[in-house]
Amino acid sequence: MKNLVKKVLVLLAIIPIFGFSAEKEDVLRIGFQKYGTLILLKVSGNLEKRLEPLGVKVTWNEFAAGPQLLEGLNVGSIDFGTVGETPPIFAQAANARIKYIGYEPPAPKGEAIIVPKNSAIKTVADLKGKKV
Template sequence: MNAFTRYLAKITLAGSIALSMAAAAAHADDKVVRIGLQKYGTLILLKTKGLLEEKLKPQGYTVEWTEFPAGPQLLEALNVGSIDFGTTGEAPPIFAQAAGAPLVYVGYEPPAPEAEAILVPQDSPLKTLADLKGKKVALNKGSNVHYLLV
C-alpha cells in the first residue's frame, strides 16, 4: 500500500466517522446528508471516488453534495441549515463564530501552505511578498486567503 493509498484510507475512515455522526443528527426523516465542499481538500476525494455514498448506503442514507466558491459562503449555508457538514480553511470558522454562528468542529487536517499562492500576471513587476508593501490586495473577506495574507 503506497503513501497516497494509506492517506486516502485514513481520510475515508475519518470522513465516514464524522459524516456518520452528522447523518445521525441531521435529516433523519429523509436520510439525506447534505455536504458542502470546495474545489480542494479531502471531501473532494470522497465525492470523486463515491466512497462516502458506498459507506452510508447500507444505513439507508444518500449524500447530496453542494459546491461553494469559498469557506464563508459554505459556513453561512451551514449556519442557516442548508447543509449538514462542510470543510473550510483556517480563518472562515473563526470569522463565522465571531459573528455568532454555532459551529462544531468534528475534524482537523494539517495545513498545506504549499497549496496556497498569490498569483500575478507573468509580466508583473511583483516578484516577492515584499513587493506587495503599500499595494492593495483583493481577497474574499474572512477566507483562508485572508489568513494567508495576514
C-alpha cells in the same frame, strides 16, 4: 493521497456522534468547495458506496467560499463541510451555531504565486510596489 482519503473517511465516520442520524434524515448533505480533501472524496464516490447499505443518500452542495459554506451549515441547509482557517473565526464572532468536529493540518506549500515563464518576478520580494 490514500492516507488523506482515509483521514477524511475517519472524520466522516464520526458524524453520527455529532447529531447526524440516518433514521431522522436519509440524506447526508455535504458542503464542499473546489479544493481540499472533500473534493477527493466526492470524486471517488467511496462515501456513497459505504453509506448506501445503510440507506443513506449523500448530496454534494458546492459553495463559492468558506463563509457561504459556514452560513449554509449555520442555517441547516447542509450537515457537514470543510473550510480554511479564517472563515470559522468570523462565524464564531457572529455567534454561528456550528460545531468543529475535526482538524486538517494546514498545507502552506499548497499555495503558490504563478507568473508567466518570462516574468521578471522570481520571489515574493519582487512584488513590492506592484499591483496584485
